[in-house]
Amino acid sequence: MRLKLGTFLLTTLLSGFAFGPAFAGDKVIIISPHRKSIQEEFVPKFIEYYKAKYKADVEVEWIDQGGTSDDIRFVSSKFATNPRSSGIDIFWGGGASAFGDLAKSTFLSEYKLSAELKKQLPEKIAGVAMYDATQTWYGSAASSFGIFTNKKLLKIQRSEAPKIWADLANPRFEDQISATDPRHSGGAAIMNTIILQGYGWDKGWEILGNMAANVRKFTHSSSDPIKAVVSGDVSLAPTIDFYAAAKIGDLGSENLGFVLPTDFSVLDPDPVAILKGAPNRKVAERFMEFVLSADAQKLLVLPKGQSGGPVKDTLGRMAVNRDTYNQVQLKSISANPLMFKTSFTLDAQKAAKLKNILNDLIGAIHIDIQNELKNAVKNLRKKGAKPADISALLKPPMSEKEALALADKWDDDVIRNKTINSWINDYKSRYIAASK
Amino acid sequence: MNMKSQNSAFKTYFPKVLGYGTVLATLVLLFFFLIYPVGIIVSKAFLGPNGFTLEYFSLLFQNELQTTAIWNSIQLGIATTILATIVALPLSIMTTKFDFPLKGILSALLLIPMIMPPFVGAIGIQRLFARMGSVNQFLLEHNLIVTPIDWLGHSNQFWAVVILEVMHLYPIMYLNLTAALSNVDPSLEEMAGILGAGRFKQFKDIVWPLARPGFFAGAIITFIWALTDLGTPLLIGFHDTMPVRIFNMVTDINQNPVGFALVFIVILMTISFFLISKSALGGKKYEMMAKGHVTESAKKTGFWGKTVIYTSILVVVILSLIPHLGVIITSLSDDWFMTVLPQKWTTEHYAAVLQNSLSSAGIKNSLLLASASTLFDLGLGILIAYAIQRKLVPLANWLDALVMIPLALPGIVLAFGYVVTYDGTFLDPLNNPVYLLIIAYAIRRLPYMVRSATAGLQQMSISLEEASTTFGASKFYTLRKITIPLVAANLIAGSLLCFSYAMLDVSDSLILAMKDRFYPLTKAIYVLFLEQGNGEFLASALGVIAMGILSACILGASLILGKKMGELFRS
Amino acid sequence: MKVEFKDVYKRYGKVVAVEKLNLLIESGALHFLLGPSGCGKTTTLRMLAGLEEVSEGHLLFDGKDVTHLPAAERGIGMVFQNYALWPHMTVQKNIEYGLNLRKLSPEIKKKRVTEVLGITQLTPFKDRLPGQLSGGQQQRVALARALAIEPSVLLLDEPLSNLDAKLRHEMRDNITRIHKQTGITTLYVTHDQKEALSMGTSITVMRAGRTIQTGSPRDLYTRPATPFLAGFIGETNLIPGVITSVNRDTAGTSITVDTEIGSIFSTNSQLKEPKSGQKCMISIRPEMLQIRIDPSSPEPSKNKLRLALDRLTYLGESEQIQLKHGSLLVRGSVFRPTSHMPEEGTLLSVGVEPSDVLLLAEETDLSSGT
Structure with missing residues (x-):
C-alpha cells in the first residue's frame, strides 16, 4: 500500500516535467484576455502563415490569466521583479485605456508599421485613434458600445427599446438595467466616459445617476449583464457589441436585440503591442504584422466556414484594415466601421487622465451605496419631483476642472481613500435625507 | 531482556531527530508557501506613498461601508453555522444511531451537495430564480402569483446567501459530526439510560460533550468558510460582505491598498475566532477511555422511523441539489429562453465537450493534481495534527492557528503571492505550474485535514499509543500501525473534503495554470463559460461531468468504506 | 531482574508528583504499589515503563542505570488500566505486535503466541476483535x-x-498463577488493599508522592508504621490518647495510655522513645x-472497657458490631453470631489483649491523606 502511494506520488511529480515537449524552433509568447475562440482561429492560421512565409515552424505559447486587469497585474508583477523584461513577447487585447496605462508604465516597446501596412491601417476611425502616437500599440480590431435588449420582456412590459444613452435614465426602466462596475471593466468605464463627454459634465452626471438608480445590480464581470438579459432578470444591458451579437445569433433576433445609440456611438480599438524586452522580438514583430494584415483580419469579420474565414466560430468583430473590407465587401456580417458617421469624437487624453478618479467616484456615489441612491431617486420620482430637483441630488462633488486637478494626486492612495470616504459619507446622508 | 547498547544512542535520538525534523520541515514549508507569499502581498497594506504606514487601517475603519461589511460577514458566519448544525446534527444522529435499508447510499447522497462546479452554479441559480426565471414563470403560468417574486432582491439577499451557504456547507458539518458520533461508545449512553436520563438528556450530557471535538472541527470550518466566502455573495449580488469588498479593491483596475488592509484584518479575525472558539468549544479534551471497542449499536427502525429518516434525508438532498439541477437542465437544453423548461432538449453539448481537448486534458489534470494534493494534505495534515495534539512542539496552539489561515485568505492573495514569489525560479508557473498547483491546492485544503485529524486524535485514548511504545515501537511505527488506522474515519472524511474541493478549486487554477495544456477542470469550465455562442451550455455540460466524477468518487468511497468505517475504525 | 529506584523525583512544572522515591523490587517478586488515587503510584509505574521521564535520580535494572534508556529498550510488558487493546487488530494480531517489532523468526513467533494464548486461556478467541x-x-x-x-x-x-x-x-488467581508459572518480576499498581494483601509477595505503600512503608503483607498488616497505614490496610480502630506510664522490664516494654474510653494497657509499641505525657495513637x-455478648460468659481479664452497642450489621459468617462512647465509634465483630443479639444502647463489656493494642506515633501530616 505504502509502496503504491509512493509510486503514485513520484509519478505525479515526474509527470510535472513530462508536460509538453521541449520545442527548439521559433516561438512567441502571448498574454491575452481574449477568449478561446480568438486563440483557436488566429493561432493555427499564424502557424500556417509562418511556415509559408518564413519556411519555419513556430510555437505559440498563449497565456491566460483571466481578464484585462488580471493580465496587467501579471505583467506588472513580472516587470517588478525584472524591469528589463517580462519574459513575454506580446500583449494582445483589452482597450485603448488599458494600453494607455501599459504605455505610461513603459511596459511597451516601439514597433514601426511597414510602409505597406501603414497604407492599409487608418490612423483614426470615426474619430477614434486606432493607434497611438508613441507607436507602441495598434488597434487589431474595433468594438462599438450599445444597449443589449430582451425584446420579449420589453413587449411584456409594453416598453419601447431605448434609442439613445439618455433613455437609460428614464424612470420606465427602473430595475430593468444590468450594468458592470467600471472599476472592473474597461468597457463600462468607456461607456460612462462617452456619456460624460457626449452630454457634458453636468447633464452627464444627471443621466449616470438616474441610470444607476435604474440599475438592478452592478456586476463584476462584463458578461454577467448579458446573462441577466438572457435569463429575463432585466430587459437592458449596456455592453460591447460582439457580446450581444453572439447571443442574438444563438437565440434569435426576435428575442434579443442590440441598440447602437444614435446620439453618441463610439468605437474602441482592441490593441496589440510588443512588450519591452520581448525574448522573441523577431517572431513577435512577425506576429504583429500577421494580426494586422488584411488576411488575418478576415477572421474577425467573416462568418465561419467561408473561405479565408474562421473555422470553428464566427467571431463577429470589426476589422481595422481597409483592405479587408475591400476584399470581403458585403459578405461580412459585422458592420463596417469605416462607414460610421459620427459627429462626436472622444477626447482620449482627457478620458485617460480622468479614468481612475471617475471610476472611484461612480463606485463611491452610485455603486457602493446604490440602495440609498435608489431609495432617494425612487422617492423623488414618486413624489413627482421636478427633474431639476433630482438633478441637484445627483450633482457630482466637483466640476470637471476640479476633477482634472485632483486626478494628479490620485496616485497617492491615502488621499484617494480619504476622498472616497468623504464622498461616501456625504452622499449617503444626502440620499438618506432625500428618501424621507 | 532486549537491550542492545551499541545502537541504543542511535535508537534514542533517531525518532527525536525524525520527529523534530518533520515538524521543522513542515514549518519551513508553511513559511515558503504560506507566510512568505501571503506576506509579500499583504505587506502592501502597510506601504504608503512615503514608506511604512498604518493609515490604510484607519481609512478602513472610517469607512462605514467597510465596517458594515465586516459586521454582515460575521452575522453570515454565525447564521450559517447555526443553520448548518440544525440541518446536519439530526442527519448525523440518524445515520450513526439507526439502521435502515440503503443507509450507505443515502448517507453518501448527503455529501453530494458539497460539490458545486464553479461559474455554472450561477447559471443554475439565475435560470431558476431570476425575476423571469423558471420558478416565477411556473408560478405566473399557473396564476399562483401576479407579479414575479424577487427571490434574489435586495431584502432577501442576506438569507439567500445563508441558505445557499448552508446547502453547500452542511456536508462538512455532517462528515465531522458523523465521524465524532460514531466514536462515542454507546455503552456510555446505555449507562446514562440505566441511570434514568432521558434521550435528550443522554445526548446533552453524555454524547454531546464527547462529540464536541468533531462538532468544533466542522463548525470552525463552516464559520470561517461562510465568513470568508466570495463566490456565494457574488453570485447572489450581496456586495456588503468582507470578501466581496476585498475582491473589489484588490481586483480594481486601479488596485486599492485598503483591500490588503482588509485582508490583514480578516486573517487576524480568523486566528482570533479560531483561538477563542477553540478554548470555548474544543479546548476541553474528553478522550474515550478506549475500553476495548465501540460496539455496533445502531437501532433497527420501524415504519415511522424509516418514514421520518427517508423524508428528512431526501428533502435535504433535493433542496440542496436545486442549483445543480439548474446546471443539468442547462447542459441538456437546446434553446432556453424565458420558459419554465427548455423548448428543445439535446445531448449535443456533451458530445461537443467530450471532443474538446480542453475538457479531457482538464479532467486528467484535475484528477492528478487533486489526488497529489490530497496525498500531500494527508501526510502533512496527520503530522501537523499529531505534533499539535501530542504537544510535540512549543506553541502548538499557534501552529494550529497558523494552519487555519488558508481558510481566511482570499483566493487571489495566495495564488498571486506564488506568482510574485516564484517568478523566475524553477517553480515559475509560467513554465510549469504543476508543482505550485499541487502545493497551492494542498495548502488551501490543509485546514480540513488538520481539523479532521485533530478531532480524531482528540477522541483517541493516548494509552493505545503508549501500549505500542512499551513494546519498543518508535513514534513513527506507532503512528503508522496504531494511530493512523484508528483515526482512519476522520482521515477519510478529511481526504474527501480535500479532494473534492481541490477538484473544484478556482482562484489557484485560474491564476497559476496559464497555458491550456495545464488547465485543470475548473479553468476549462471557466474558459468554455466565457465563450460566445454555446459556451454556457458546454461549460454546464463539463460542470455536470465534473459533478458526475466527484459524485462517483464520494459514492464509491462511502460504499467501499461505509460499512467497514462503521465497524472497524472505531477507537 | 532486580529493579531499583534511587532518590527518584518527578516534577511537572512546580508540582512534585513523586518525591525522593527509594524502592527495591526483588527479582521474581510480585511487588505491589498500593496507595490512594493521586499518590504517585501510576507515575512511578510510568517512569519505570519509560513513558515518563525521570526528573531526578536513578533507575537501575540489575544494578545497571537505565534512567535514560528509551521505553523501547527496557524490555517491559505493560497492562494498562483500560487495557489499551487496539480495536482494529484481532486478539492474535494484538499479541503478535510486540513480537513483530522484535523481528523474531516465524516459528518462534508462532510458539510464543500459542504459549501465551494457552496460559491466558484465549486460544478459542484468537481471531476475534477486542470489541467482540x-x-x-x-x-x-x-x-x-x-x-x-x-x-524482563x-x-x-x-x-x-x-x-x-x-x-x-x-x-x-489467574495472575498469581501466571506469575508463578513465568517467574517474571512484576510491579502491580492498585488502590485495592485486598488485592495487594491477597496476591503480593511484597507491598510498598505510597502516599502523597512518597513511599511510607515496604514489607510483606503480614508485616504491613500487623506492624503498620503509621496510623494512616493501619487504617489504609485493613480496618482498624484509631483512638487518640496520652501515655500515663512506661514500664520497661526483661519481658519488654509495657505502656499505659489514657483515652476517652478508659485506660488501655499495651505491650506492642511502635514508638521510638515512649515517654510519660506523650500523645499517641492506639490502633486496634x-x-x-x-x-x-452472652452475659453468662466470663468478663474479659485485661483492658476491660464498657461501651454502648450502637449498630449491628449481619454479614452471615460474622456480625459487625459498632460500639459507641460519646462521639467515638469503635468497630468490632463476632464470629458465629447467635440469634439473640442484645438491643441497641445496651452497655457491653469489651476486652483486648495488650499485645493486640498497637501504639503508634501521632500523625504529623494529616493534610495530604485521603
Whole structure:
C-alpha cells in the first residue's frame, strides 16, 4: 500500500516535467484576455502563415490569466521583479485605456508599421485613434458600445427599446438595467466616459445617476449583464457589441436585440503591442504584422466556414484594415466601421487622465451605496419631483476642472481613500435625507 | 531482556531527530508557501506613498461601508453555522444511531451537495430564480402569483446567501459530526439510560460533550468558510460582505491598498475566532477511555422511523441539489429562453465537450493534481495534527492557528503571492505550474485535514499509543500501525473534503495554470463559460461531468468504506 | 531482574508528583504499589515503563542505570488500566505486535503466541476483535500481549479495576498463577488493599508522592508504621490518647495510655522513645476486640472497657458490631453470631489483649491523606 502511494506520488511529480515537449524552433509568447475562440482561429492560421512565409515552424505559447486587469497585474508583477523584461513577447487585447496605462508604465516597446501596412491601417476611425502616437500599440480590431435588449420582456412590459444613452435614465426602466462596475471593466468605464463627454459634465452626471438608480445590480464581470438579459432578470444591458451579437445569433433576433445609440456611438480599438524586452522580438514583430494584415483580419469579420474565414466560430468583430473590407465587401456580417458617421469624437487624453478618479467616484456615489441612491431617486420620482430637483441630488462633488486637478494626486492612495470616504459619507446622508 | 547498547544512542535520538525534523520541515514549508507569499502581498497594506504606514487601517475603519461589511460577514458566519448544525446534527444522529435499508447510499447522497462546479452554479441559480426565471414563470403560468417574486432582491439577499451557504456547507458539518458520533461508545449512553436520563438528556450530557471535538472541527470550518466566502455573495449580488469588498479593491483596475488592509484584518479575525472558539468549544479534551471497542449499536427502525429518516434525508438532498439541477437542465437544453423548461432538449453539448481537448486534458489534470494534493494534505495534515495534539512542539496552539489561515485568505492573495514569489525560479508557473498547483491546492485544503485529524486524535485514548511504545515501537511505527488506522474515519472524511474541493478549486487554477495544456477542470469550465455562442451550455455540460466524477468518487468511497468505517475504525 | 529506584523525583512544572522515591523490587517478586488515587503510584509505574521521564535520580535494572534508556529498550510488558487493546487488530494480531517489532523468526513467533494464548486461556478467541470480547477476556488479552514478549519486568496498572467482583477474584488467581508459572518480576499498581494483601509477595505503600512503608503483607498488616497505614490496610480502630506510664522490664516494654474510653494497657509499641505525657495513637483491629455478648460468659481479664452497642450489621459468617462512647465509634465483630443479639444502647463489656493494642506515633501530616 505504502509502496503504491509512493509510486503514485513520484509519478505525479515526474509527470510535472513530462508536460509538453521541449520545442527548439521559433516561438512567441502571448498574454491575452481574449477568449478561446480568438486563440483557436488566429493561432493555427499564424502557424500556417509562418511556415509559408518564413519556411519555419513556430510555437505559440498563449497565456491566460483571466481578464484585462488580471493580465496587467501579471505583467506588472513580472516587470517588478525584472524591469528589463517580462519574459513575454506580446500583449494582445483589452482597450485603448488599458494600453494607455501599459504605455505610461513603459511596459511597451516601439514597433514601426511597414510602409505597406501603414497604407492599409487608418490612423483614426470615426474619430477614434486606432493607434497611438508613441507607436507602441495598434488597434487589431474595433468594438462599438450599445444597449443589449430582451425584446420579449420589453413587449411584456409594453416598453419601447431605448434609442439613445439618455433613455437609460428614464424612470420606465427602473430595475430593468444590468450594468458592470467600471472599476472592473474597461468597457463600462468607456461607456460612462462617452456619456460624460457626449452630454457634458453636468447633464452627464444627471443621466449616470438616474441610470444607476435604474440599475438592478452592478456586476463584476462584463458578461454577467448579458446573462441577466438572457435569463429575463432585466430587459437592458449596456455592453460591447460582439457580446450581444453572439447571443442574438444563438437565440434569435426576435428575442434579443442590440441598440447602437444614435446620439453618441463610439468605437474602441482592441490593441496589440510588443512588450519591452520581448525574448522573441523577431517572431513577435512577425506576429504583429500577421494580426494586422488584411488576411488575418478576415477572421474577425467573416462568418465561419467561408473561405479565408474562421473555422470553428464566427467571431463577429470589426476589422481595422481597409483592405479587408475591400476584399470581403458585403459578405461580412459585422458592420463596417469605416462607414460610421459620427459627429462626436472622444477626447482620449482627457478620458485617460480622468479614468481612475471617475471610476472611484461612480463606485463611491452610485455603486457602493446604490440602495440609498435608489431609495432617494425612487422617492423623488414618486413624489413627482421636478427633474431639476433630482438633478441637484445627483450633482457630482466637483466640476470637471476640479476633477482634472485632483486626478494628479490620485496616485497617492491615502488621499484617494480619504476622498472616497468623504464622498461616501456625504452622499449617503444626502440620499438618506432625500428618501424621507 | 532486549537491550542492545551499541545502537541504543542511535535508537534514542533517531525518532527525536525524525520527529523534530518533520515538524521543522513542515514549518519551513508553511513559511515558503504560506507566510512568505501571503506576506509579500499583504505587506502592501502597510506601504504608503512615503514608506511604512498604518493609515490604510484607519481609512478602513472610517469607512462605514467597510465596517458594515465586516459586521454582515460575521452575522453570515454565525447564521450559517447555526443553520448548518440544525440541518446536519439530526442527519448525523440518524445515520450513526439507526439502521435502515440503503443507509450507505443515502448517507453518501448527503455529501453530494458539497460539490458545486464553479461559474455554472450561477447559471443554475439565475435560470431558476431570476425575476423571469423558471420558478416565477411556473408560478405566473399557473396564476399562483401576479407579479414575479424577487427571490434574489435586495431584502432577501442576506438569507439567500445563508441558505445557499448552508446547502453547500452542511456536508462538512455532517462528515465531522458523523465521524465524532460514531466514536462515542454507546455503552456510555446505555449507562446514562440505566441511570434514568432521558434521550435528550443522554445526548446533552453524555454524547454531546464527547462529540464536541468533531462538532468544533466542522463548525470552525463552516464559520470561517461562510465568513470568508466570495463566490456565494457574488453570485447572489450581496456586495456588503468582507470578501466581496476585498475582491473589489484588490481586483480594481486601479488596485486599492485598503483591500490588503482588509485582508490583514480578516486573517487576524480568523486566528482570533479560531483561538477563542477553540478554548470555548474544543479546548476541553474528553478522550474515550478506549475500553476495548465501540460496539455496533445502531437501532433497527420501524415504519415511522424509516418514514421520518427517508423524508428528512431526501428533502435535504433535493433542496440542496436545486442549483445543480439548474446546471443539468442547462447542459441538456437546446434553446432556453424565458420558459419554465427548455423548448428543445439535446445531448449535443456533451458530445461537443467530450471532443474538446480542453475538457479531457482538464479532467486528467484535475484528477492528478487533486489526488497529489490530497496525498500531500494527508501526510502533512496527520503530522501537523499529531505534533499539535501530542504537544510535540512549543506553541502548538499557534501552529494550529497558523494552519487555519488558508481558510481566511482570499483566493487571489495566495495564488498571486506564488506568482510574485516564484517568478523566475524553477517553480515559475509560467513554465510549469504543476508543482505550485499541487502545493497551492494542498495548502488551501490543509485546514480540513488538520481539523479532521485533530478531532480524531482528540477522541483517541493516548494509552493505545503508549501500549505500542512499551513494546519498543518508535513514534513513527506507532503512528503508522496504531494511530493512523484508528483515526482512519476522520482521515477519510478529511481526504474527501480535500479532494473534492481541490477538484473544484478556482482562484489557484485560474491564476497559476496559464497555458491550456495545464488547465485543470475548473479553468476549462471557466474558459468554455466565457465563450460566445454555446459556451454556457458546454461549460454546464463539463460542470455536470465534473459533478458526475466527484459524485462517483464520494459514492464509491462511502460504499467501499461505509460499512467497514462503521465497524472497524472505531477507537 | 532486580529493579531499583534511587532518590527518584518527578516534577511537572512546580508540582512534585513523586518525591525522593527509594524502592527495591526483588527479582521474581510480585511487588505491589498500593496507595490512594493521586499518590504517585501510576507515575512511578510510568517512569519505570519509560513513558515518563525521570526528573531526578536513578533507575537501575540489575544494578545497571537505565534512567535514560528509551521505553523501547527496557524490555517491559505493560497492562494498562483500560487495557489499551487496539480495536482494529484481532486478539492474535494484538499479541503478535510486540513480537513483530522484535523481528523474531516465524516459528518462534508462532510458539510464543500459542504459549501465551494457552496460559491466558484465549486460544478459542484468537481471531476475534477486542470489541467482540467480554471485559475479563479483554483483560486477559492485555495480559497475554504483555507476556508474549517475555518481558524482563511486567507492569500492571490497576488491571482489575474495570471488572466486576466475581471476575476480579477469578483474575486474581489467574495472575498469581501466571506469575508463578513465568517467574517474571512484576510491579502491580492498585488502590485495592485486598488485592495487594491477597496476591503480593511484597507491598510498598505510597502516599502523597512518597513511599511510607515496604514489607510483606503480614508485616504491613500487623506492624503498620503509621496510623494512616493501619487504617489504609485493613480496618482498624484509631483512638487518640496520652501515655500515663512506661514500664520497661526483661519481658519488654509495657505502656499505659489514657483515652476517652478508659485506660488501655499495651505491650506492642511502635514508638521510638515512649515517654510519660506523650500523645499517641492506639490502633486496634476490629477482630481483636473481645465483645461479651452472652452475659453468662466470663468478663474479659485485661483492658476491660464498657461501651454502648450502637449498630449491628449481619454479614452471615460474622456480625459487625459498632460500639459507641460519646462521639467515638469503635468497630468490632463476632464470629458465629447467635440469634439473640442484645438491643441497641445496651452497655457491653469489651476486652483486648495488650499485645493486640498497637501504639503508634501521632500523625504529623494529616493534610495530604485521603
